[in-house]
Amino acid sequence: MRAAERIFGNVDTWIFDLDNTLYSARFGFFDQVTDRMTIYIAEFLGLEHGQARALQKQYYLEHGTTLNGLMKIHDCDPEEFLAFVHDIDWSPIPENPDLARTLEELPGRKLIFTNGDRPHAMRAMERLGVAGCFEAVFDIVASGYIPKPDPVVYQALIRRHDIDPARAIYFEDLARNLKPAKDLGMTTVLVGEPSDAAGDHIDHHTPDLAVWLAALLRSGGASLSTRRKGVPR
Numbered sequence: 742m743r744a745a746e747r748i749f750g751n752v753d754t755w756i757f758d759l760d761n762t763l764y765s766a767r768f769g770f771f772d773q774v775t776d777r778m779t780i781y782i783a784e785f786l787g788l789e790h791g792q793a794r795a796l797q798k799q800y801y802l803e804h805g806t807t808l809n810g811l812m813k814i815h816d817c818d819p820e821e822f823l824a825f826v827h828d829i830d831w832s833p834i835p836e837n838p839d840l841a842r843t844l845e846e847l848p849g850r851k852l853i854f855t856n857g858d859r860p861h862a863m864r865a866m867e868r869l870g871v872a873g874c875f876e877a878v879f880d881i882v883a884s885g886y887i888p889k890p891d892p893v894v895y896q897a898l899i900r901r902h903d904i905d906p907a908r909a910i911y912f913e914d915l916a917r918n919l920k921p922a923k924d925l926g927m928t929t930v931l932v933g934e935p936s937d938a939a940g941d942h943i944d945h946h947t948p949d950l951a952v953w954l955a956a957l958l959r960s961g962g963a964s965l966s967t968r969r970k971g972v973p974r
Contacts, residue, residue, distance in 0.1 A: 754909040759855040759862050761914040762932045768833045777826040805888035819886050827861040834868040840951040844874035853878040856888045892921040
């Protein structure tokens with residue numbers, strides 16, 4: 742482990758968002774969750790489908806998550822909401838042995854940091870074949886239902902898992918969720934399409950998490966701080 746730690750510099754904690762980060766958005770899996778949210782809102786508030794979809798987007802933009810808006814304005818039961826929207830078909834997510842092998846080779850501990858709940862995260866990780874790679878899941882319940890990118894949530898994550906931000910790297914598909922992590926001193930990696938890859942709070946960008954991590958391992962993890970906006974070479 743000492744040799745690995747020297748190779749990877751000062752990184753000892755690897756933090757990963759879940760949806761559209763550990764698995765690719767191209768599978769359209771999270772579209773199911775979005776559709777279930779619309780159905781829930783329509784039934785919960787007695788709205789037409791179009792009205793429910795519009796309100797869903799409005800709450801997401803104004804409150805960080807649709808659930809947060811529903812809780813604040815309509816006293817929605819979060820457990821009921823999460824159970825309903827995560828009752829989905831998991832078959833679109835394929836097993837990813839390459840990602841599993843790469844995660845296992847990374848020195849240090851690995852954590853999941855998600856606006857979803859732990860049961861959803863566990864099902865996704867089991868489907869991918871990576872559940873054994875992670876030490877813990879910090880979910881929306883652990884955050885008191887306060888969603889990313891509220892800085893309070895990142896501070897709670899750090900306290901709960903005794904994280905030194907200067908020794909942590911965070912992977913996320915939403916650029917806005919990277920800013921609080923960067924402000925705290927974490928190295929940040931945007932996962933997904935490059936259209937949202939601008940800003941000083943984004944250290945690196947990759948369209949494919951497994952490919953980026955594999956390249957990092959091949960490079961020996963040298964000079965993470967100097968390899969910005971791309972795959973390590």
